[in-house]
Amino acid sequence: MNGLQVSPFIAALPKVELYVHIKGTLTPALRWKLALRNNEVHGDTGAPTFLETYFAGTQVLCREEDFYELGMAYLEKAAGMNIRYAEPFFDLQAYLPRGVPAATVLNGYMRAQREGAARFGVRSNWILCFIRDRSVEEGIAAYEAARLGPDPGGNEYDRPPMLFEKAFQMAKQDGLHVTMHCDVDQKDAADHVHEAIFTVLGGQGTERIDHGLNALDRPELLRGLQERGIPLTLCPHAYHRRQATDVLFPKLRQLWDLEGVKWCINSDDPTYMHDVWIDGAMEKFYHYCNMSKADMVQLSRDAVEISWADEELKTELLRELERFGRDNC
Template structure:
C-alpha cells in the first residue's frame, strides 16, 4: 500500500462501507474455486501466475494498466477495468455462489472492523447468462441500473427484483433498500435513468453530479452521490451537497488509477473542509490493487493530514446516510466514543 503501514488507530477504528460492488470483492482464489465447481471455462491453466495477472494490471512493474476507456483512448490491447470485472462475474452461477461471495466479503469486513456495510449488485450482468433473479437477489442490498444497457432492460430487471425490496406498503422481503447506477458512465448521465428512479422512489462528470443534485426527480430524491469528486469543479455543487445534506460516497481508488497522490488527496481534503459529508469506500477492492477499506482509510488519514478526531467525525457522520431504520443506527456512535485517541 504505497509503503504505508496500517496504524493501530485505523485498524481499531469502526468503519462503514456504503459503496462496494459485491462482484468486485471476488478474490482470485474464490474465482478459481467457483470456475472449477461450475465447469466455467477460462484461459488460465494454473491458479497462480496466469489468473493473478488478470488482477494485477494496475500493479504491473512495467507500467501496464487497465485501459480506462477504449471509446476515448483507443484499444491498446489491455483490458478495461470493466472487462476484467465482468470476466470474473462469469463464475457466479448458482444461489450458493452468490451466498459464498457475500459471506466471504462479510468475513473480510469482520477482519477490517467494518461495522456496517451496504453492498451494490446488479442483475443485468447475470441475467444475460441465464442466471435467475432469485439466485442473484437473495441476500443483496442496493439494486443498480447498468448505465451501458438500455433503460427498458433495467426497468424490466427492476420489476422482476421488486419482491426482494422493502416496499412502501410493507410487503417485500426487505433485502434490497435502494437503487443506484453502475458500469460505464461515459455519455450516460443520471437523467437518462430518471424514469427508473421515479419508479423506484414512488457531458462531463460535474454535469452528472449537477443533474443528481438539482434535476433528477426534481432535485428532491437524491440522498447520496457515489464517486462525485468532480463536485469540486463548480462551487454550486459543493453548496448543493451541503445544503441538501446529500452524502458523498468517495472511492479513492476509482481516481487513484489516474491521479497522483499529491493531486488526489488534497481534493478529498477540500471536500471534507467544505463540510461535505464524505464517506470513504472500497468500490471493487480485488480489482483495485487489492486494497480494502482499512488501507483506504489509512491513506486518507495520512495523505489528507487528518487528525484522529477528524477520522472519528467522518465515520460518525456517515451514519446520517445509512439506508436503514433509525433503530439500527444507534450502536455505532457509542462505539466511536470509546476509541482510544492515544493509540
Template sequence: MNGLEITPFIANLPKVELHVHIEGTLTPSLRWDLAHRNNITLPYATFAELQASYAVTLNHRPELNGRQPGIPTFLEAYFAGCEVLRTETDFYDLAMAYLRRCAAMNVRYTEPFFDIQAHTRRGVPTAAVLDGYLRAKHDAAAQLGVHSRWILCFLRDEPVDQGLDAYREARPWAAGNVDGGKGLFHAVGLASNAYERPPMLFEEGFTLAHADGLHVTMHCDFGQKDTREHVTEAIFEVCGGRGRKGLIMGWMRRILRSCGGGWWIGGLG
C-alpha cells in the same frame, strides 16, 4: 494491504463501507474455485496465470484514453469475473467472503452495490442472485456482527427498458414500503459505463423506486467528458432533487447505530 502496516488503533476502530460493488470483490482464489465447481473453462491454464492477470493497470475509460492492446479494460475484467457466478450458493459464497473480510477489518456496516442484469442476461435466475445475497445478509449479521443494506443498480450501458424490467423482477426483494418485500435492498443506483449515459436516462426507474419508499443514489465517474453535467443531474434533477437529504441523513443514522455511537471511518472501498 500492499505492504501497508495498519496500526492497532486503526485496526480496532469500528468502520463502515459505503461504496463497494459486490461482484468486484470476487478474489482470484474464489473465481478459480467457482469455475471448477461449475465446470467453466477459464482462459488461464493455472491459478498462477489467473493471479498474474490481475497485476495490470486496467483502463477505465477506453472511449477517452484509447485501448491498450492485449489488456482488458476495467469493466471487461470485472464482467469476466461474473461468468463463474451461476447458482444461489455461488452468490452466497461471494457475499460471505466479502462480509468475512469486513468482519476482519472491524467493518460493522456496509452498503454493497449489486445488479442482476449482468447475471440474468447469462441465463441465471433472478432468485438465485437475490436469495444468495439475502441469505448472506442475514448470516453475516447473526454470525459476524456485520450489518448490510444493499443497493440495486441499473446498468448504465444497457437499454433503459431492460433496467426497468430488472427493477420489477427484483422488487419482491426490496425494503421500503413494498408489500411483502424481503428487505434486501433499500436503494437503487447506477453502475457500469457512464460514457454518454447521464443519470436522467433512468428517471423512470428512480421514480418507481422512490414511490416504493426506496432511496435513490448513484456515483458519477470522475474523468468523464461530461462529469459536471452528470453530477448536476444526480443532485438537482433526479426525482426533482428529492431524497438526497433523506439518503444522507439515513446513512448517518445507520452509521452511528452500527458503531454504537463510537468512532468510524468510511470510504474503505
C-alpha cells in the same frame, strides 16, 4: 499502498462501508473455485480492460450457493477490518440474460446478509444497481424482478443519470432510497453531478451521490450539496490510481474542511484495484491529509449518519464510536 501500512489505529477504528461492488470483492481463489464448480474455466484473452475483467468475473456466478459464498466472503473480510455495517452493491443485469433467475441471485445474497450478521456481526443492507451502459428498459425489467433500491453503476460514457429517471421515480414511489453514480473525471462528470443534485426525481435530487468528487469543479455544485444535504461516498484509492498524491489529497482535504457536506471513505472494487480495501483507503486519507485521530472518528460518525441503517442501529454504532474516540484520541 505506496509503501504505507495500515496503522493499528485505523485497523481498530469501527467502520461503515457504503460503496463496495460485491463483484469487485471476488478474490482470485474464490473465482477459481466457482469457475471449476460451474465449468467456466477459459484460456487467456490477452490484456482486457478493467470493465472486461470485472464483468468476466460474473461468469463464474451461476448458482444460489455462488452468490451466497461471495456475500459471505465479503462479510467475513469486512468483520476482520472492523466494518460494523455495510451497503454492498449488486446487480441482476449480468445474470438475467444468461438465464440466471433473479431469485437465484437474491436468495444467495440475502442468505449471506442474514448469516453474515449472525456469524460475523456485520449488519448490511444491499443496493440494486442499474448497469449504466445497458438499456433503460433492461434496467427497469431488472428492477421489476427485484423491487429493491437502485443505484446506477457501470460505464457512464455519454450515459447521464437522467436516462434512468423513470426507474428512480419507481423506486421512490416504492418508498426506497436512491443513490447515483457520478464517477470521477469522466466525460461530463460535473454535468452528471449537476443532474444528480438538481434534476433527477422531478428536481428533488438524489439522496446520495457515489463518488461525485467533481462537485469541486463548480461552486454551485458545492452549494447544492450543502443546501440539499446530499452526502458523497468516496473511494480515494480508486482515484489515486489516476491522480497524483499532491493533486488528489488536497481535494479531499478541501472537501473535508467544507461546512455542511458529509462524506465517507469506501473500497469500491478492491480485488481489481491492487487489493486495497477500506482500511487501506482510510489509511491513505489519514496519512496524506494529516488528519487527526479525532477527525477519523468523525469520518466514521459521518458514515453512520449518511447510511441507510435504521435509527436503532445508527444509535448503537454512534455509541461505539463515542467509546472508541474516548479511549483512543
